[in-house]
Amino acid sequence: MxxxxxxxxxxxxxxxxxxxxxxxxxxxxxxxxxxxxxxxxxxxxxxxxxxxxxxxxxxxxxxxxxxxxxxxxxxxxxxxxxxGGAYARPSGTLTITAPVLFGQMYVFAVMTEFLDLYPDMRGRVLLFDRIVNIVEEGIDLAIRIGHMADTSMSAIKVGTVRRIICGAPGYLDRHSRPAVPADIGMHRVVASTGSSAPLDWQFGGDQKISLSVNARLQTNSIEAARKAAIDGWGLVRMMSYQAAPFIENGSLEVVLRDYEPEPIPIHIVHPEGRHAPAKVRAFIDLAVDRLRADKRIN
Structure with missing residues (x-):
């Protein structure tokens, strides 16, 4: 057989x-x-x-x-x-991975547009808040947020995000707006973390500052932490893209802007060392155009 x-x-x-x-x-x-x-x-x-x-x-x-x-x-x-020539035209199934919220907010729309452009293509979008070995798991490309450590991958930068601290305007009116990182100690903090240990928050600006933060409320869900902040419970730290829609509609307000650490790059990555098939090249071309044009991540 x-x-x-x-x-x-x-x-x-x-x-x-x-x-x-x-x-x-x-x-x-x-x-x-x-x-x-x-x-x-x-x-x-x-x-x-x-x-x-x-x-x-x-x-x-x-x-x-x-x-x-x-x-x-x-x-x-x-x-x-x-x-048979598939490297000259997009065909087959394209599998991509991205962080959960980033994938929901940005990547899924690019994939659906891609499938509309190429009716013979099929797509899979796998969302994980962890680094996926795209070679071992048979994934065509990934969206990565962070500095690139794996030099064996081809990487195309499509934007940046910032680590920001924000709260509801009403909460900040009642409890005051922190002027320096040390003022966070006077506020309630809700944190998205899988650890119960104190949080080590790094700040930039003219002088690098490290602050140990004891969050009164912790959760493993950034959506839950964000909602608590929107509801006026306290301050939350998250990626700027995660807060962007709520900053735009006035539900959240950014504080300590002058102390934000350096922006974090966003890359599209795919395996290096072999000619990328047309489906990968076509998706990258579309994704680069769409993501670089989005002011919330650039």
Whole structure:
């Protein structure tokens, strides 16, 4: 049996969660699908699937093998597409990743416009507040906020963001506006953090300042922290793009502008060392135009 064909069948079984459904989708028979999976289990020496009367689930080795199959089949599809000219025109599926709020506010609109421009394309937008290994996870490109540490990636700068401190105008009227970083100690602070330890806030300006901040309210959700500040509970620190719509409508007011640290760059990154397919180049061209034109991040 052809190993790549067996891998395709295995992937369809996993995604359909059924041998019978996979057989129907592939125009094959359930026994043929069963033989393909058995063939892979024989050559790997591992049980890949657990099958019950109602469902099919991956074993731990099966989950790892599924990820490997997806990556290998994707590479094979890309190689075949390249030979057929896909590197000259956008085709296939484009997968991108971005921070959650940035993706919701900026990237998703670029992707939908991209799909409107290229009707034969499909898109996947994966939003995570963590650094994703785009090579290992089969992702075409990523939006990264921060200074680039990985020099193996091609990076195109599309904007900058700032770390800002803000509060509701009504709260600031009642409790006064901090004039220097030390004044934060007189305010209630709501922080978006996964740690209960005191926060180390860095400030710029004429003199670099480090301030230990004890937030009275902590959450792992920036949206929740932002809402508490909008509701007048206290001060919040966040990225400027996260607060931009609420600063524009007057719900939040920025304080301590003169003490903000250096702006943080935003890059589009993709793997270096191989010719980028047309779908990646086309998306980058569109995204660079749209993001660089947005005054909230430039």
């Amino acid at each position: 052809d190993r790549f064909q067996a891998m395709k069948i295995f992937v369809r079984v996993v995604e359909a969660q059924s041998f019978a459904a996979a057989a129907r989708e592939l125009g094959s028979s359930p026994p043929a699908v069963t033989r393909a999976v058995a063939f892979l289990e024989e050559i790997t020496g591992a049980r890949l699937l657990t099958r019950t009367t109602r469902s099919v689930t991956l074993t731990e080795p099966g989950a790892n093998y599924y990820d490997d199959c997806k990556r290998l089949l994707g590479d094979l599809e890309e190689a075949e597409a390249a030979a």
